[in-house]
Amino acid sequence: MDTSNFYDRVFVLGSGFSRSFCKALPTLKDINTLIPEGIPDEFPHFKEYCIRFLGLCNGQKEYLNIESLATSILSARIFPGERERLYHASLRFELLRFIASVIGRNHPMEQSSSVVLKRFLQSCTNCPKDGERHTLILSFNYDTLIEELIDNDSELKNLWTVDYGVRIEPADRSSFREVRNHTVDLIKLHGSLNWYPIKGCDHELDIKNVCLVEPRDRSFPIYREDTPIYIPMAHAKESFLKGSLFNLLWSKAEFYLKNAKEITFLGYGFPSSDVNNLEFLLRHGDRIKNVVVFENEGNPNLERLSRLFGEKLVSMDACVYLSK
Numbered sequence: 001m002d003t004s005n006f007y008d009r010v011f012v013l014g015s016g017f018s019r020s021f022c023k024a025l026p027t028l029k030d031i032n033t034l035i036p037e038g039i040p041d042e043f044p045h046f047k048e049y050c051i052r053f054l055g056l057c058n059g060q061k062e063y064l065n066i067e068s069l070a071t072s073i074l075s076a077r078i079f080p081g082e083r084e085r086l087y088h089a090s091l092r093f094e095l096l097r098f099i100a101s102v103i104g105r106n107h108p109m110e111q112s113s114s115v116v117l118k119r120f121l122q123s124c125t126n127c128p129k130d131g132e133r134h135t136l137i138l139s140f141n142y143d144t145l146i147e148e149l150i151d152n153d154s155e156l157k158n159l160w161t162v163d164y165g166v167r168i169e170p171a172d173r174s175s176f177r178e179v180r181n182h183t184v185d186l187i188k189l190h191g192s193l194n195w196y197p198i199k200g201c202d203h204e205l206d207i208k209n210v211c212l213v214e215p216r217d218r219s220f221p222i223y224r225e226d227t228p229i230y231i232p233m234a235h236a237k238e239s240f241l242k243g244s245l246f247n248l249l250w251s252k253a254e255f256y257l258k259n260a261k262e263i264t265f266l267g268y269g270f271p272s273s274d275v276n277n278l279e280f281l282l283r284h285g286d287r288i289k290n291v292v293v294f295e296n297e298g299n300p301n302l303e304r305l306s307r308l309f310g311e312k313l314v315s316m317d318a319c320v321y322l323s324k
Contacts, residue, residue, distance in 0.1 A: 006259040007136040007185070011124070012281070016267025016294060018145050020318040021117050024107040025143060028233060031066045031102055039098060045087065046094035049073075070095060070234035096227045103143055104193045104228070116323045117149055118156070125160060125182045136256050137186045140268060140277075142230040144194050146186060151214070162186050165252050166245065168195060171211040171219035187253055191230030191246070196223045204243035205229060235273075254280070262289040266318045269293055269301060270308065290314050292321045 018025050036050035050064060057063040073095050079085040109117070124135040137146075150156045161180045165187040194213055199222070201209035213223045231240045240246060257263060263284055268291075270278060291309045294317045295302035305313050314321060 005133075007133060007256050008261045009124075009135045010257055010260040010263045011135070011137045012263065012265045012268055013137060013139040013141055014265070014268025015141055016269060017139075017318045018141050018143050018267070020267060020294065020320070021113045022107045022109045022145055025145070026102050028066060031099065032064075034102065035064055035066065035069070040101075043094040043098045045090045046098055049091055066099070067233050067235070070099075070232045071236050074232070074234050074239065075236035093227065096230075096232060099232055100193055100228050100230070109145075109149070113319055114149060116319050117146075118153065120322045121146065121149070121156075121160075121184055124184055126163075126185055127182055128163070129181055133185060135185070136260075137184065138253050138257075139186060139188050140190050142188060142191050142193050142228070144192065146184065147194060147214075150184070151216075160184055164188065164192075166207050166248055168207070168210050168212045170217065171196065171198070171213045171223060172217050187249055187256075189246075189249055189253055191228070191240075193228045193230060195229040196226050197229060199223075205240065205245040206243040207245050207248065209243070210245055250280075257281075257284045260284075260287060263287050264289050265291040265293075266321070267293065269295075270305060272304065288312055292316055292318050294318070 015027055019027055036047055036054060039047040039050065041047070050069065053069070054061065054064050073088070073091050076088055079088060124137060126133040126135060139146075147162055150160050150162065159180055160182045161184075163183040163185045165185065195210055196213045197205070198209050198211045210229060211219075213220055229245070231237050231246070265288070270281070270291075272278075288309070289312065291305065291312050292314045293302070293305060295305075295315055297315075302313075302315055
């Protein structure tokens with residue numbers, strides 16, 4: 001079998017990875033603290049929905065978390081009439097825009113963290129021109145931390161490009177794209193905040209309907225009010241899996257995980273609520289090298305992961321781990 005199509009190493013990134021390099025990048029816990037009072041007025045239907053829901057729960061905020069809200073809003077399919085259907089469409093739009101706006105704000109990294117991330121990415125770069133693809137990064141995050149580091153580095157942006165595992169053309173199709181010799185192969189399993197549906201496309205997320213939009217692009221003003229393509233933190237994900245985009249990304253991820261020699265998890269906490277991901281990832285347990293999470297001693301999540309992985313578990317900040 002031709003092994004040139006395989007990756008020797010696969011790094012799987014979770015939200016703890018991004019947070020370790022950029023302390024200001026919000027996590028689920030941070031987003032929950034914004035609900036409902038911290039929801040900006042630009043999302044009036046979503047804010048009113050959360051306030052009303054809180055009233056129904058007699059003010060008990062533990063029921064008002066972003067995962068539950070997203071699951072409820074995204075899973076609704078039956079409406080009494082057209083008015084309710086249109087209202088729910090605005091709720092869905094504002095929910096997705098709210099999450100993207102919180103995570104997608106400019107969160108600069110400290111210089112010391114940038115140095116560690118740059119060194120990590122340098123160790124992950126491939127040279128497809130020479131048939132060399134040794135390292136793949138699989139990410140459950142949709143922030144653009146890696147892309148921004150490359151784009152903001154005067155040296156790297158002329159040498160590297162991000163290979164998303166599928167061909168995503170820039171929104172500005174007339175722009176010149178210089179071919180670069182080195183790639184950071186990054187498959188983003190939940191989408192990315194710099195991917196957008198092409199204007200006029202249908203609702204299914206086919207690869208041909210997806211474009212890349214960066215703030216510096218001429219097309220950015222045209223797309224800045226649109227919703228990026230990402231799967232939110234909810235259990236109702238079926239509507240996002242229609243079309244070829246995510247189906248192909250997950251199929252490629254399965255293939256590369258199955259054929260990798262070693263797999264390392266960085267900042268991914270294996271949440272017990274996400275059974276589909278657990279089954280998808282743990283079937284490759286014989287080749288898992290390390291699972292790096294950062295939890296305080298005695299934390300129930302750390303104890304749960306210790307039982308799951310034993311000596312493979314490393315309780316450490318991902319940035320600290322990679323700087324060693």
